[in-house]
Amino acid sequence: MQRISQSTAMRHKFIILFSFFFCVGCGATEVPEPQPKPVASYSLCNANATAETQQLWSLLCSQYGKNALSGVVANIDWNAREAENVYQWTGHYPAINVFDFINIHASKDVNKNGWLDYSDMTPVEEWHQAGGIVGCMWHWQVKANNGTNYTCSPGVEPGQTSFDPAKVNDPSSAEYKQMIHDIDQVAGYLKKMQKRGIAVLWRPLHEASGNTSEFAGGGAWFWWGAKGAEAYKALWRFMYDRMVNYHKLNNLIWIWNSQMNDYDWYPGDDVVDIVGRDNYYALQYPLAKEFKALQEQFPNKLITLAECGNGDEVEMSLWSDIWSEGSRWSWFMTWYDYNYNAGTSDEHQFAGEAWWKDAFNSGVVLDRDEVKGLMRR
Amino acid sequence: MKRNKYILFLLAFLALPCGEGCGGVLLATERTILLGPKTIGKAWKDNIVLEARHFKDVQPGDVLTVYNDRAKGTAQGAFQNPQTWQGVAPEYGYFGINGPFRMTMTEDILRIARTHGIAIGGHDYRILRVTVSDSADYRETIVWNGPAVVMKSDWSASAEIEGRCFATLQEGDGLRLHVSKVQEGAAAKLMDFTWNALDPSVDGMPVGENGITWYIHDRAPLLKLQLAGTGSNTAMRVGGKGYRLDQIGIVQFVGEVSEDLSSAQRAPKEYTLQPGELFHGEKYFPADWSGNLTINAAPFQKCTENDVLLISYRLDPAAKAAGVTPQLSLRNTRTWGELTGAAEPVWYPLDGNDVVYLFDAVALDAVKTRGFILTGVGFTLTKIELISAQ
Numbered sequence: 214m215q216r217i218s219q220s221t222a223m224r225h226k227f228i229i230l231f232s233f234f235f236c237v238g239c240g241a242t243e244v245p246e247p248q249p250k251p252v253a254s255y256s257l258c259n260a261n262a263t264a265e266t267q268q269l270w271s272l273l274c275s276q277y278g279k280n281a282l283s284g285v286v287a288n289i290d291w292n293a294r295e296a297e298n299v300y301q302w303t304g305h306y307p308a309i310n311v312f313d314f315i316n317i318h319a320s321k322d323v324n325k326n327g328w329l330d331y332s333d334m335t336p337v338e339e340w341h342q343a344g345g346i347v348g349c350m351w352h353w354q355v356k357a358n359n360g361t362n363y364t365c366s367p368g369v370e371p372g373q374t375s376f377d378p379a380k381v382n383d384p385s386s387a388e389y390k391q392m393i394h395d396i397d398q399v400a401g402y403l404k405k406m407q408k409r410g411i412a413v414l415w416r417p418l419h420e421a422s423g424n425t426s427e428f429a430g431g432g433a434w435f436w437w438g439a440k441g442a443e444a445y446k447a448l449w450r451f452m453y454d455r456m457v458n459y460h461k462l463n464n465l466i467w468i469w470n471s472q473m474n475d476y477d478w479y480p481g482d483d484v485v486d487i488v489g490r491d492n493y494y495a496l497q498y499p500l501a502k503e504f505k506a507l508q509e510q511f512p513n514k515l516i517t518l519a520e521c522g523n524g525d526e527v528e529m530s531l532w533s534d535i536w537s538e539g540s541r542w543s544w545f546m547t548w549y550d551y552n553y554n555a556g557t558s559d560e561h562q563f564a565g566e567a568w569w570k571d572a573f574n575s576g577v578v579l580d581r582d583e584v585k586g587l588m589r590r
Numbered sequence: 591m592k593r594n595k596y597i598l599f600l601l602a603f604l605a606l607p608c609g610e611g612c613g614g615v616l617l618a619t620e621r622t623i624l625l626g627p628k629t630i631g632k633a634w635k636d637n638i639v640l641e642a643r644h645f646k647d648v649q650p651g652d653v654l655t656v657y658n659d660r661a662k663g664t665a666q667g668a669f670q671n672p673q674t675w676q677g678v679a680p681e682y683g684y685f686g687i688n689g690p691f692r693m694t695m696t697e698d699i700l701r702i703a704r705t706h707g708i709a710i711g712g713h714d715y716r717i718l719r720v721t722v723s724d725s726a727d728y729r730e731t732i733v734w735n736g737p738a739v740v741m742k743s744d745w746s747a748s749a750e751i752e753g754r755c756f757a758t759l760q761e762g763d764g765l766r767l768h769v770s771k772v773q774e775g776a777a778a779k780l781m782d783f784t785w786n787a788l789d790p791s792v793d794g795m796p797v798g799e800n801g802i803t804w805y806i807h808d809r810a811p812l813l814k815l816q817l818a819g820t821g822s823n824t825a826m827r828v829g830g831k832g833y834r835l836d837q838i839g840i841v842q843f844v845g846e847v848s849e850d851l852s853s854a855q856r857a858p859k860e861y862t863l864q865p866g867e868l869f870h871g872e873k874y875f876p877a878d879w880s881g882n883l884t885i886n887a888a889p890f891q892k893c894t895e896n897d898v899l900l901i902s903y904r905l906d907p908a909a910k911a912a913g914v915t916p917q918l919s920l921r922n923t924r925t926w927g928e929l930t931g932a933a934e935p936v937w938y939p940l941d942g943n944d945v946v947y948l949f950d951a952v953a954l955d956a957v958k959t960r961g962f963i964l965t966g967v968g969f970t971l972t973k974i975e976l977i978s979a980q
Contacts (some may be wrong), residue, residue: 361744372775373745428924496890498958525633527888534891557790558663 255515258483262462269346269464272587273543277515281536281573282544282579284309284348285489286520288554290316295549302566303572304525306581309414311338311348311546314399318354318363323398328524331402336408336496341411344585348414348546351399353437355391367432367439376436379444380550381451396452397476400460407464416468416519417452420491421445422475442478449480470519473503476510487543489519493563495529497538518542531566532572555558603773619848620655620723628717628857629660630667630710635884637711639672640720641855645695645703651725654693654708661687661715663790669693670709671702678702680774681798686791687715689807692764694725694800717857727845730766731758734838741778741830747834748781753818753825756840761812764805764841769833772799776832780804782814783824797833803841868899869974875905875966877914884923886961889976895954896979899947901964902972905940909968916940918966919946922956929953929962939968 255274257267276282285307288294293310300306314331318324322332333554341347354363359371365374380388405414421438422445424431433439437448449469456462471478479485488511490503500518507516518540523529530538532545548565572578579587623644630636656667669682678682678699685691691701703706710717733755741747759765767778780788787793788811792804806812818825828835861870868885875881905916917937920929928935931952936972938945949957956962964971 359743361742370775494887494960496887496891496958499887499960502959524636526886530888530891538891552664552790560662562664 236504243336244319255513257486258467259457259463259465261461262466263407263410263412263463265410266464266466268588269412269414273466273487273515276579276587277543278541280577280579281532281542282309282346282584283307284311284346284546286311286350286546286549287313287336288314288549288551291331293345294516294554295344295547298554298561299569303569303573306343306345308581308584309346309348309544309546311414312337313350313352314402315352315354317395317398320398332405334405336403337406337411338409341409343581344588345581346414347406347411348416349403350416350419353369353395353417353435355395355436365435367434367436374436377440378437378448378522379440381444381448392448392451393455396455396513397460400462401458403456403462403465404460407462412464412466414468414487415465416470416489418445418449418469419489419519420472421470421479422472422478426472426474426478431464437516438478442475445478446480448476450484452482453480468517468519471507473551479511479526482513485514485515487515489517491520492518492521493524493529493548494527495521495524495535496527497530497534500530500535501538501540504542515543516541518545520548521545522548529568531575532578533575536575536577619846620720620721620843621729621848622719622851622854624717624720624855624857625851625871626717626719626857627860629860630712630715630717634668634711634713636713637670637709638717638857639707639709640703642704642707643706644722644853644855645700648695648700648703648722649725650695650697650700652695653723653725653728654695655690655721655723656692656710656717657690657719657721658687658715658717664925665712665714667691667710667712667715669699670711672706672709673702675709675711678708679798680799681796681800683796685795686789686793687712688789688791689805691802694803695948696800697912697972714870721847723843723845727843728764728841729844730839730841732837734760734840736836738770738836739777739828740834741832743773743831745779745829745831748827748829750824751826751828752822753815753820754822755838756815757820758827759806759812759815759840760842761806761809762843764803766802766803766839766841767797767828767835768839769797769799769801770835770836771833771834772797776830778802778828778830778833781827782811782831783818783827785827786814788814788826794830797830805841809879866975866977867973868976869971871970873973875918876906877909877912877967877971879965879967881967882963882965883971884961884963885957885974887958888961890954890957890961893949893954893958893976894979895951896947897947897949898977898979899945899949900973900975900977901945901947902974903940903945903969904972905942906968906970914968916966916968917967918945918964920953921965923960923963926963929956931956937966938965 241274257270285295285299290313295471296306296310316329319327319333321327321330337347354365355374355376357364357372357374362372364374369375377388380386383389418437423438425433438445466486468487468489469480470489470491488507504516521529550560550562553561624640628638665687666684667687668684669678671678682693721842732753739747739749764839777794778797779794780792782788795802804857858872863870866888917939919937922929930950
């Protein structure tokens with residue numbers, strides 16, 4: 214229960230009265246589409262956010278409902294390969310490039326036999342200096358049950374992991390120590406970004422509920438969701454505390470991923486800035502329904518299409534159709550196609566040339582140059 | 591005349607060793623059991639079931655071959671049990687496709703095939719023809735005899751195969767990996783000497799108890815193998831996990847191909863969908879209720895309540911004779927409940943006339959959100975059209 218001050222209560226009365234007159238004037242025959250709230254209604258949950266982070270936040274808020282920012286994920290981990298595809302197809306770079314900490318165990322700064330180096334900030338810096346917005350996500354892999362492989366998949370098979378997220382409450386456990394180790398390693402990379410003045414759209418622990426809440430027999434497809442909502446929320450808050458309060462990471466905008474019907478997995482307004490949805494049945498009508506449902510559930514949060522692309526069953530609707538159906542996602546991020554990037558497939562599996570051309574021709578999608586101008590870098 | 595005598599003499603001379611070597615029996619023939627084309631589209635939605643009758647005389651060791659075209663780089667094939675839709679053996683649940691793909695029959699697989707038939711599935715290719723050939727049609731020469739290499743679970747082990755082993759390898763031949771100690775999830779990777787996969791289809795291909803045979807259908811992998819020369823240089827590396835590599839053989843087809851199609855099964859005729867058509871072809875809905883067809887939500891995105899579905903079909907005389915009442919029903923793809931949300935499914939009896947389905951608000955929302963499933967008994971579906979009121 215929240216207390217409301219007298220002046221706030223007065224303001225509410227005024228708004229109600231005003232709304233009444235407004236509705237009478239309209240005749241109130243049509244229910245208006247839910248529109249995003251004014252910019253001032255949203256705020257970052259970290260009061261110590263850096264100036265660059267606040268600037269990025271202001272940009273997101275100012276464009277919300279008017280334009281969508283374009284985004285892609287890296288080709289697996291630490292590059293802008295997919296952004297280059299989009300540039301080749303359209304002559305535009307997407308506004309956002311999202312890097313994935315999926316292979317931190319193979320980073321050369323912690324593994325002499327590693328095949329990539331997250332401590333080398335070159336890919337991130339180059340993207341940032343070109344005017345792009347940096348995003349990071351984390352397919353948090355841990356040792357599989359066979360003791361050699363790394364995986365996110367929960368289960369008892371040799372190639373899966375029985376890593377228990379509920380052990381976040383047990384500081385004496387091996388899992389707890391591993392979590393601290395991994396979070397600290399990733400925090401080190403994010404700190405390097407902070408030192409370089411780079412704000413980050415940070416989306417950890419995504420798709421946690423899997424299809425647990427969607428149908429009977431559904432389950433989590435990542436270990437961080439394997440022990441249910443309470444363990445997951447505790448892990449989220451643990452990570453938030455470790456990164457923000459312990460490591461003083463003030464360059465992060467925290468994005469929580471909602472799956473279907475999983476509102477009880479929401480970690481809380483005080484530790485989440487943006488609510489995302491991943492969708493690979495990305496047709497305009499169901500997307501609009503999902504956007505509106507999220508907006509009603511999280512009225513104080515920006516809503517974003519954190520992952521999208523063609524799915525097994527359908528091809529994603531064109532962005533012009535998605536927008537015209539009423540979706541007002543803050544940004545979208547299309548997924549990578551390893552085979553396309555390796556030259557073994559001629560057709561991009563998730564979002565190809567035609568889709569991207571339509572997006573930039575829709576008049577409501579911002580590219581990297583446009584956000585660079587808006588950020589006045 | 592003198593020359594003719596010489597040719598006859600030569601023919602007789604050539605025939606003798608063959609007659610003895612083959613036990614005086616003509617070489618076996620590869621015979622067609624299914625004639626396509628049958629498109630296996632996206633998302634594992636399509637399949638075709640080879641009828642059980644084809645396997646009556648098939649023996650363990652015989653080979654089923656699926657000739658195909660239009661395979662995308664990411665195409666996968668599968669041999670499945672039509673009852674369970676699981677792979678007929680773990681290594682046949684899914685595999686990459688590059689050219690014709692094959693399955694060597696075992697007692698276990700034949701048991702399924704003779705009872706239920708075998709479904710060929712996967713995604714992103716088109717079946718042209720399916721054949722069965724006797725094991726005698728294939729001659730194998732062991733070219734590598736070890737020492738055996740155990741492929742550990744971390745993919746760290748590999749076997750180095752010298753170039754001379756592939757001196758006789760030709761396009762169309764197969765490389766057979768003889769394996770043992772196969773664990774669950776075993777997979778193999780066949781690489782050139784630079785550690786790159788010889789082909790995407792052999793980059794982690796599933797390994798079963800009977801090993802694997804990879805047929806080479808184009809020059810590219812051959813060239814990669816031959817780059818190392820034919821001497822003692824390493825030409826191929828075999829890696830993977832969860833099995834022991836014991837031997838490698840080169841398999842060559844030495845049989846004949848029969849053009850007799852008299853007992854071949856024919857794939858249903860394929861149609862190119864015209865605007866407004868959601869389905870056009872032949873889909874049988876037998877009396878055992880196993881028939882269903884899913885239409886996704888994409889065609890309905892701009893539908894209105896005034897649009898209608900027109901469903902065309904042919905009644906199945908056999909079902910009628912067996913006392914089955916032909917009927918169909920439209921269901922929600924998530925819940926399998928009635929499309930309109932009603933507690934009990936609505937059944938549309940089929941009398942030979944097309945079914946016209948009018949959307950109400952609930953059904954319209956359902957199809958625009960997730961499409962629908964058509965289920966029923968006693969008919970062959972021929973067409974579904976979406977007719978726009980616009």
